[in-house]
Amino acid sequence: MATRTPPVTDQAPNDTNVDAYTPPGWEKYIGWAYLVGLIISVIFLLRLPIAADAYTVTLTLTVLLVITLSTSWNWLSGFGGYTSFAHAGFFGIGSYIGALLLHYEKMHWIPVMIVAGIGCGIIGFLVGLPTLRLRGPYFAIAMLAFTELCRVIALAWDDVTLGGNGVFLPILRLQLPEENMSFWEEAQMTFHNNQNYYAMLVLATIACIWSYVLGTSRWGLKLLAIRDDEVAAQAMGIKTTYVKVTTFAGSAVFPGIAGAIYARHVGYIDPVTVFAIIWSIRAITTSIFGGRGTIIGPILGAVVLTLVSEKVWEQDPNLYQIVYGGIIILVVLFMPGGLMALLQQRNIFPRSRRI
Amino acid sequence: MSRVAPLATDIILQAQNVSKRFGGIQAVDNASLQVGRGKITGVIGPNGSGKSTMFNLITGLEKPDSGQIIYKGKNIAGKPSHIVNRMGMGRTFQLTRLFGTMTVLENMTVVTKENFGGAEALARELLANLGLSRLSNEYASNLSYGQQKLVEFLRLSMIESDLILLDEPFAGVNPVMEKKLLEQIDAWIIEGKTILLTDHEMAIMMELCESIFVFDYGSVIAHGTPAEVREDRRVMEAYFGS
Numbered sequence: 031m032a033t034r035t036p037p038v039t040d041q042a043p044n045d046t047n048v049d050a051y052t053p054p055g056w057e058k059y060i061g062w063a064y065l066v067g068l069i070i071s072v073i074f075l076l077r078l079p080i081a082a083d084a085y086t087v088t089l090t091l092t093v094l095l096v097i098t099l100s101t102s103w104n105w106l107s108g109f110g111g112y113t114s115f116a117h118a119g120f121f122g123i124g125s126y127i128g129a130l131l132l133h134y135e136k137m138h139w140i141p142v143m144i145v146a147g148i149g150c151g152i153i154g155f156l157v158g159l160p161t162l163r164l165r166g167p168y169f170a171i172a173m174l175a176f177t178e179l180c181r182v183i184a185l186a187w188d189d190v191t192l193g194g195n196g197v198f199l200p201i202l203r204l205q206l207p208e209e210n211m212s213f214w215e216e217a218q219m220t221f222h223n224n225q226n227y228y229a230m231l232v233l234a235t236i237a238c239i240w241s242y243v244l245g246t247s248r249w250g251l252k253l254l255a256i257r258d259d260e261v262a263a264q265a266m267g268i269k270t271t272y273v274k275v276t277t278f279a280g281s282a283v284f285p286g287i288a289g290a291i292y293a294r295h296v297g298y299i300d301p302v303t304v305f306a307i308i309w310s311i312r313a314i315t316t317s318i319f320g321g322r323g324t325i326i327g328p329i330l331g332a333v334v335l336t337l338v339s340e341k342v343w344e345q346d347p348n349l350y351q352i353v354y355g356g357i358i359i360l361v362v363l364f365m366p367g368g369l370m371a372l373l374q375q376r377n378i379f380p381r382s383r384r385i
Numbered sequence: 386m387s388r389v390a391p392l393a394t395d396i397i398l399q400a401q402n403v404s405k406r407f408g409g410i411q412a413v414d415n416a417s418l419q420v421g422r423g424k425i426t427g428v429i430g431p432n433g434s435g436k437s438t439m440f441n442l443i444t445g446l447e448k449p450d451s452g453q454i455i456y457k458g459k460n461i462a463g464k465p466s467h468i469v470n471r472m473g474m475g476r477t478f479q480l481t482r483l484f485g486t487m488t489v490l491e492n493m494t495v496v497t498k499e500n501f502g503g504a505e506a507l508a509r510e511l512l513a514n515l516g517l518s519r520l521s522n523e524y525a526s527n528l529s530y531g532q533q534k535l536v537e538f539l540r541l542s543m544i545e546s547d548l549i550l551l552d553e554p555f556a557g558v559n560p561v562m563e564k565k566l567l568e569q570i571d572a573w574i575i576e577g578k579t580i581l582l583t584d585h586e587m588a589i590m591m592e593l594c595e596s597i598f599v600f601d602y603g604s605v606i607a608h609g610t611p612a613e614v615r616e617d618r619r620v621m622e623a624y625f626g627s
Contacts, residue, residue, distance in 0.1 A: 050522070050523050051522050051523045051527075052522055053522060248494075248495070252495060254484060254487050254491070254495075255495050257486070258484035258486055258487060259483070259484055259485075261466075261482065262478065262482035262483075263495075264446075264467050264470075265444055265445075265446060265466045265470060266475070266495075266544065267467050267470035267471050267496055267498075267544060268467060268495070268496065269467050323486075383491075
């Protein structure tokens, strides 16, 4: 190809020549590296409840929950550039769908999770259709209002949601270890006793895989185009509304299921806790910390920020808030692209959509 | 309103009595123009005379208050711009509008139709033809202004377009780059495409265009061949106030 290149004639005075960027050769193997990393992590995390204590399992569950929230938030808000505060709303809706179905013992818990996810997907579609015509801060404000509206509905519609009393979920009866258990029996017992943990592990794994598929796809490219210049994207034939609304609906499924698993994990929910804006904030801060618009940024951010804030919280619950807020301010001021952008600027990671 | 004489050629685009008001400003006022298939048609006029608004109305970025825009026999007035684009109308912008955080290659492949498999090969070939291969993986925002203009032109070659609208393509471009842009316009005409362009470079416009429409205060005040337009008294007034 280079052989056919005519003599370079674009070196005219006002034409500063940039050093053309070429990604390193190993860039195309990043996907395989992720796959190996994912398999190792999943094997490790599958075994974790056998080896570790209940506190570690719960902490890991929280990390997986935040990974799910931040990764799914990143699809529309990182790749697509539409900052959304709706994740708390979908988290709450998912919690309520899950909690109520389990409370009234309508069906087995696994289909309940799927119903919660699909329900949030449909609501996301219906909410996105009018609101995604708004741009920038207006969309963000609309999504704040959406979360607040959900909370008020959950509070006021007490015939269905049981209102401010909250919803109690059936208690999971733990199996106790017996003597002479076979490996298979023991595995079954571990799974039974930690089923919410395993459900969250499955959900987070799917979210991470989907993030890679989306991030490297043509669809992801369209989202980037919308983020960079929506008018130009539309003028060049990209169906921007369709792309945005579908992505929004898809990204609503994950906080929905996560909310349902969370409700089952904690055993009791009420409107104030599950529709708390902190769920959106967590998704946003971890994504920004790791690097919004990248594939591993939100995952990395979720792991680091959740573990750091947990350690600080152990020391002092008040200090925790200050440290957490301080980290966010420092990140926004000094590395607005997050950890990943910093590593890319230092040429430690290549500029690649696989990152 | 000036009476638009039917041209002897096949008409691909016809705007009829189009108006658009923004608040207190009548940006386009009962303007009509025709674009002959396979020709280069020019739109000139002082700054703020409604040229860009007219382009936005034609490409669906703005909805006209009244009037019809007939493209390939269909009224497209008010249709969303992605639909207009998929009907075969491409455009560039007055200030280049590339996708800054995407690579040059991605800028070009993202706009193609869904089922177009050879997008990347075509993009690489187009870049190679203009000696820009080495920029394939560079972020578009890192390019010089002239290079961005070229890439925006090449991006247009990625879609199946019959009519191409160029909004001030030569503004702020050095002579070498200008030559490249002109070559690309020639190539499009040879491929059978139609060009509608606006620019302030009168010398280029007079040489390039077969017919010219002159805008002032949102209205078409004159139209005809470059020679006719040059002699028109109203055009002189609009430009020089004499």
